[in-house]
Amino acid sequence: MSKVLILAEHDKGALKKVTLNTLAFARQYVAKFGGSYDFAVLGHNVGAVATALQGFGAGAIHVADHADLAHPIASAWGKVLADLAKSIGADVVVGPASTTGKDVLPRTAVRLSAGMASDIIGMTDTGAFSRPMWAGNLTGNVKISTANKVISVRASAFDAAEATGGSSPIQPFASDAGLATARVKFVSFDGVQSTRPDLAEAAVVVAGGRGLKDRFGAITEPLADVLGAAIGASRAAVDDGFAPNDYQIGQTGKVVAPQLYFAIAISGAVQHLAGMKNSKVIVAINKNADEPIFKVADYGLVADAFVAVPELTAQIKALRG
């Protein structure tokens, strides 16, 4: 019987959906191998996050609320998460493979003498975990041979878990002792201002490539507006400064699997496909018919994006009245 501890991801007190994708993994794990799951909420003034986790069937919701945890400093969060796992006897710690999860979870693994498997997309009946390797060209099945296990979950591989009702006791976890923040200071956060849905949570993603140049926003934004879509970008578009880093989709950026994905002026390099090839419907618009993106697209249109995308935007707008 396992006790799984799930690191909840939130943004200034608002629960992020990737937590529910991670919960879906935890439920599968518990269904297969037996046991129960608890949530860990770390941060400062995070009561609302604990409340939002009510009704999801957790044995308990543990809240470590402290000013020193206000920012996800890896040394501090990693320690508190490990301390909490030890105090409740959790043998499996899971979190989303977000930048926070990637930053924090390995430190927790060391403190628990646990092996860690990153970016998990599934598991086998024998207890191996599946994960993409070589930019998703191969899938590795990995076995963690330690008693304690730490796992980061690729959110796009698991549908968000539904609430099941009932309530979970909220238990404060005292975490003020020996916080490992002495040699790290948070300086600033320069956030991307957007009223659009989160890239990882959006049902529709409009992604642009380097070819859009300084008209990246002028081309992608109106289409995203009519579809209520999030905007993404290829690495090349971000490298050249046409889109912010937060937009990058691919092997080393974000991994998305929306219902509908528009790849606009994107060639489809292996590292980009690694971040979007599990989208349900892929539309590619590119003026070069030989680009590899057309090999994964459900609908391909060879056209100049500067002409085709405004036309597409207008036609969808007209359809929707």
Add this chain to the structure above:
Amino acid sequence: MKILVSAKRVSDPNAKLAIAKDGKWIEGDVEYILNHFCENAIECALQIAEANDGTETVAVGIGDDETARFIRQGALARGIDRGILVSAEEETIDSDLIARIYQGIVHREKPDIVLLGKQAIDGDSNQVGQLLAEYLGWPQATFASKVEVSGGKAIVTREVDGGLETLEVTLPAVITADLRLNEPRFASLAGIMKAKKKPFDELEIDDLDLEDTATKVQVVGLTTPSGRKAGVMVKDVEELVQKLRSEARAI
């Protein structure tokens, strides 16, 4: 100041990959390259050294004899002062053991900064820097897109979900490089010639006095994920809209 930097050889994910008969790793005519993120780490180390007189830079690679070539050509030829190769079979070591090997080297070399690539583009685990920082009890600044070092501290801008975060870490610290940290320089011909004469140590894992050399995570099988088939080409925007609406029911 002393900076330890990673030079990891990776099998190119853009090349064709064949799964070995035992199903646990790849085989055949594998094309190797220096891990892109390590190139950024190397460039960052060189820039810090150029701005801070008396800084020594040391490149570390873990792998077989072939890895030595990547340390020399990828790191020493670009200007890194020394190389260290730790012999190990790539297939059988995991991120945790790699972190402990680095810990052993840190104990020998006592660097102020360990600069690693944020992830290796073959295994894609994105763990070693964070594991190493915890083993050492050091602060970390991962996914760096800007690094400024002065007065025993590093101010690091990090690429995180939602934007850019800036941290100040007191050295010694572990920093992992993201792609937009810099534009790696090319090795000059003079650099390539000099690299042949630079100090180069070859170590065995046993030389590092690690308490434990067991791995915690093992690859038990590799499979090829089911591919995606190309769909249809549409002739114009009108046809695209019509198909998205009536066939895919996506808009």
